[in-house]
Amino acid sequence: MTYFMHELTDVMVEASEASSFKLMRSVLTDVLSDNEEAALVRAELISSLPAVRKAFAKRDREGLLAECKDMFAEQKEKYGMDEGQFHTPPGVSFLRLHNPQKFGDDQSKNRPMLVDVIKNKAHKHGIVLAPTGVFVTAIVPMEDMDDKLNGAFEMGLDFAPVLDEMKKAYGMETAVFIDEKALREIATELKGDVLSDKNRVGKYMRYYSTHTELMTALVKDTDVDVTDVATYDRLANGSTWGVELVPLYDFNNHQIGVFALAKDFSEVVGMEGRAKVWQALACIFSIVLLAGAILVVIRGVLLRPVASLSARMAALAAGDPSQPADDPSTYCQELQGLAESYETLRKGKLP
Amino acid sequence: MKRRRSAAKTTFVVLLTAFIAFGLAMFPIRGHRHAQGAPPAGSDKGAARGPDKPAAGPQKAPKPGPSASSSASPSAPAPADQAKDDAEDLKTLPVEGGLPVGVQVAVFYLEVTSLDDAKGEFVATTDLRMRWKDLRQRFDESEEPHGYKEYRFSKADKKLATMWTPRVDVTNRVDAPSFNVQRLRISPDGEIELTTRTTAKYKIAINASRFPFDRQHLMLDLIVRENGTDEVELETHHDDVEWSRPAQGMTIDGWKPGIVDLDHSEVLGWNGDRYGRLQAALDVDRDPMGALAPVFIPLVASLLIPLLAVWMNKTNEEGFEIEAFELANVVIGGLFSVIALSFAIYSAYGVIAGGDNTVTRLFALNYVSLACALGIVVLFFRFNMPRKLFGPYVHEELFRFVLWALPLLSSFTSVAFILAARA
Numbered sequence: 023m024t025y026f027m028h029e030l031t032d033v034m035v036e037a038s039e040a041s042s043f044k045l046m047r048s049v050l051t052d053v054l055s056d057n058e059e060a061a062l063v064r065a066e067l068i069s070s071l072p073a074v075r076k077a078f079a080k081r082d083r084e085g086l087l088a089e090c091k092d093m094f095a096e097q098k099e100k101y102g103m104d105e106g107q108f109h110t111p112p113g114v115s116f117l118r119l120h121n122p123q124k125f126g127d128d129q130s131k132n133r134p135m136l137v138d139v140i141k142n143k144a145h146k147h148g149i150v151l152a153p154t155g156v157f158v159t160a161i162v163p164m165e166d167m168d169d170k171l172n173g174a175f176e177m178g179l180d181f182a183p184v185l186d187e188m189k190k191a192y193g194m195e196t197a198v199f200i201d202e203k204a205l206r207e208i209a210t211e212l213k214g215d216v217l218s219d220k221n222r223v224g225k226y227m228r229y230y231s232t233h234t235e236l237m238t239a240l241v242k243d244t245d246v247d248v249t250d251v252a253t254y255d256r257l258a259n260g261s262t263w264g265v266e267l268v269p270l271y272d273f274n275n276h277q278i279g280v281f282a283l284a285k286d287f288s289e290v291v292g293m294e295g296r297a298k299v300w301q302a303l304a305c306i307f308s309i310v311l312l313a314g315a316i317l318v319v320i321r322g323v324l325l326r327p328v329a330s331l332s333a334r335m336a337a338l339a340a341g342d343p344s345q346p347a348d349d350p351s352t353y354c355q356e357l358q359g360l361a362e363s364y365e366t367l368r369k370g371k372l373p
Numbered sequence: 374m375k376r377r378r379s380a381a382k383t384t385f386v387v388l389l390t391a392f393i394a395f396g397l398a399m400f401p402i403r404g405h406r407h408a409q410g411a412p413p414a415g416s417d418k419g420a421a422r423g424p425d426k427p428a429a430g431p432q433k434a435p436k437p438g439p440s441a442s443s444s445a446s447p448s449a450p451a452p453a454d455q456a457k458d459d460a461e462d463l464k465t466l467p468v469e470g471g472l473p474v475g476v477q478v479a480v481f482y483l484e485v486t487s488l489d490d491a492k493g494e495f496v497a498t499t500d501l502r503m504r505w506k507d508l509r510q511r512f513d514e515s516e517e518p519h520g521y522k523e524y525r526f527s528k529a530d531k532k533l534a535t536m537w538t539p540r541v542d543v544t545n546r547v548d549a550p551s552f553n554v555q556r557l558r559i560s561p562d563g564e565i566e567l568t569t570r571t572t573a574k575y576k577i578a579i580n581a582s583r584f585p586f587d588r589q590h591l592m593l594d595l596i597v598r599e600n601g602t603d604e605v606e607l608e609t610h611h612d613d614v615e616w617s618r619p620a621q622g623m624t625i626d627g628w629k630p631g632i633v634d635l636d637h638s639e640v641l642g643w644n645g646d647r648y649g650r651l652q653a654a655l656d657v658d659r660d661p662m663g664a665l666a667p668v669f670i671p672l673v674a675s676l677l678i679p680l681l682a683v684w685m686n687k688t689n690e691e692g693f694e695i696e697a698f699e700l701a702n703v704v705i706g707g708l709f710s711v712i713a714l715s716f717a718i719y720s721a722y723g724v725i726a727g728g729d730n731t732v733t734r735l736f737a738l739n740y741v742s743l744a745c746a747l748g749i750v751v752l753f754f755r756f757n758m759p760r761k762l763f764g765p766y767v768h769e770e771l772f773r774f775v776l777w778a779l780p781l782l783s784s785f786t787s788v789a790f791i792l793a794a795r796a
Contacts, residue, residue, distance in 0.1 A: 100470070185611075230611070234615060259632050259656070295795075295796025296793045299789050306782070310778050314774040317770060321766070330766070352763075352765065353764075
């Protein structure tokens, strides 16, 4: 019974953890999806503004910047939109709203998403590894005043505010790990100290983390190299954390990294531990009481009386009739006849 | 009749003349005051608030006088009034960046001087950092070589008095802080960073259910006052999390400091209002070895008393060798020693006196063991009940069973209590 209770507890805890992991994954998927949509909506809106279309069609960089500068600053300030860029075919940067001084570089070789949009005249959104980092990005085709394709516009949202919001809303710690090789090759304009040794975890670099100290303890070199969703529990800072590793795919379904999601499972694991302790105690109580009952009944009611009668019988056979049987009521029903027979024999031997 | 009517008429004329004379005498004085820039009586508030903040009601609207329109009309306040208006404006909620104003909060635990778990209080020196954006405070980058304006101590207090700051209360602080200084930094882009170093005593709820393996949360309970979540919201970003930690090498006697946890929630106000709340808590784990000698060794030792009362006796053909009253004395002595022990432990560790925890469970086990021992003394040793009911063989076997089962179950139960607390 204890074994089955133990198994049942395991199943319940595993089901609870699996449900939590599923919820964590759903939250991540939903939040990323919402942000992709937010980037897309903004990109569509800006690219459809007549003044913007006109300036872009005329290839008026100054006019375009003047038109978009304040708007982009506000988007960046309030909504974390970090990248805004106009491209001319086949993928040449025309204007970076986040860095207006830099333009003219051809990105068609390392930005397949951009090339796809220009080629197919259809918007795309997803996670991309860009020269300035990893972004939730949406790229929309740009059209001139005669509705002819003349480039593309993209908006990119940084991960950090998204993950911070997730932490605030759902209490989940998160970290993003990006393939070091890809990061070094593509993210050539990356700022900060992302590409430092302290952030190296296996073949990945910790790109962002809501709690670096904690996530360092929770995700090690040997854990992070996953190609499918992986879950495990790990003790950190005296608490058990449920960690879920979710492969991070770019828009082209190519794995570029791993998301690590962690939630404090101490309560569930503690309850599981306590349940098992009480079950083990109940088991020990049952064994002891059952053993006691068996010993008392078998030895006290059967074996000891039989041994006692046997000793008396042996003495009688040796010619000693001096030891009377115990009170018959102290024997069980089955032994009472034997005791009575012994007593008859003993009395017959008496002088 | 004629004379009486004439007297009344005279009185009326005199009163009317006096009234007109008083009116004529007073009129120029009011006009003079108004001309010098003073607000007209009854309209001082309306004038001070400036054109975008009209007076509350028509009864307080300025009364135009003969010279009022030339120098002190409400639509064109004097320079002094304008400066006052501007200063007042800086103290209003900064809405230019949109609402709600996000106030980033981080807490650094510099030192925890004491932690009294019996009273549920701790004394700590903390740095509370709040950051928000107020575009009205922007300035030209070239004005400051450091890249920001910095105000410390009294200068910070003076500057803060002239600008908007989020009113965030630490609700679990006991009494006034013994030390409180502030540092204010203003960046050219209008980002404000206010760091407050405070030494104070804080009240916390102690949960000792897992004593001595318990974890307590040295919490600062921050609540936004006056502004609801639609106006001011407390936030924590990645750098706030990194900043929120205990000082390197921090030690707390009998406790091991862990990480700082930042937990967001809301407090309900009137009419469905909600106010931002952030609980910053330094997790501290009790050193269980500290409670081993004074608490657990005496508790486990006292469990041996009832067992001794049972072990001391021996069966013989007539029943038992030792008289029941002698062993009952041992049990009663054990009862008093457990009571004395509970007084000693509960007075030293007040936090475990109430509620369900390992110590109260072990005390309960002690009392149950004593009750079992007393029951054995009375039923077995005094009245020989099993012998009378089931005969000598069952009696003997039952006693032999009790001799090993009682200590075994008692030991396992004690271990289970400790393991359950550890789980």
